[in-house]
Amino acid sequence: KEQYYSEQHSSLINKAYQTLLNPLSRGLYLLELSGVEPAKETDCDADSAFLTEIMEINEKLAESKNEDNLKEIETLIKVQQEELTREVTAAFERDDLQEAKKLLAKMKYFANLEDKLKAMKIPS
Numbered sequence: 001k002e003q004y005y006s007e008q009h010s011s012l013i014n015k016a017y018q019t020l021l022n023p024l025s026r027g028l029y030l031l032e033l034s035g036v037e038p039a040k041e042t043d044c045d046a047d048s049a050f051l052t053e054i055m056e057i058n059e060k061l062a063e064s065k066n067e068d069n070l071k072e073i074e075t076l077i078k079v080q081q082e083e084l085t086r087e088v089t090a091a092f093e094r095d096d097l098q099e100a101k102k103l104l105a106k107m108k109y110f111a112n113l114e115d116k117l118k119a120m121k122i123p124s
Contacts, residue, residue: 023085024111027104029093036097039105054109061116074117079108 028038037095057073064070088089091100 024107
């Protein structure tokens with residue numbers, strides 16, 4: 001019984017650590033703690049310029065044939081993620097939860113792009 005209890009707590013601690021380690025999951029958790037429902041995929045009110053940017057990056061990813069192109073896209077994604085992380089932090093500091101919600105929805109798009117990029121870099 002004691003071992004089961006220890007395993008459960010260890011699992012919770014690991015999950016908490018992973019949640020806090022990643023800026024996106026950390027932000028979503030803070031929204032949840034504040035009673036704000038995170039944006040769903042279907043109710044994204046992202047501006048058309050942002051969505052166009054995401055589409056263009058997706059197209060570049062699909063067309064990328066060499067490591068240099070992938071590195072360039074990786075850098076672009078990282079820069080955008082860092083900027084969004086700063087903006088989300090500032091929104092939480094101002095207690096502007098609706099702005100944080102919008103920014104976190106944008107961060108999800110870049111997290112998806114990052115996942116696609118990682119999948120492309122793994123040799124088959």
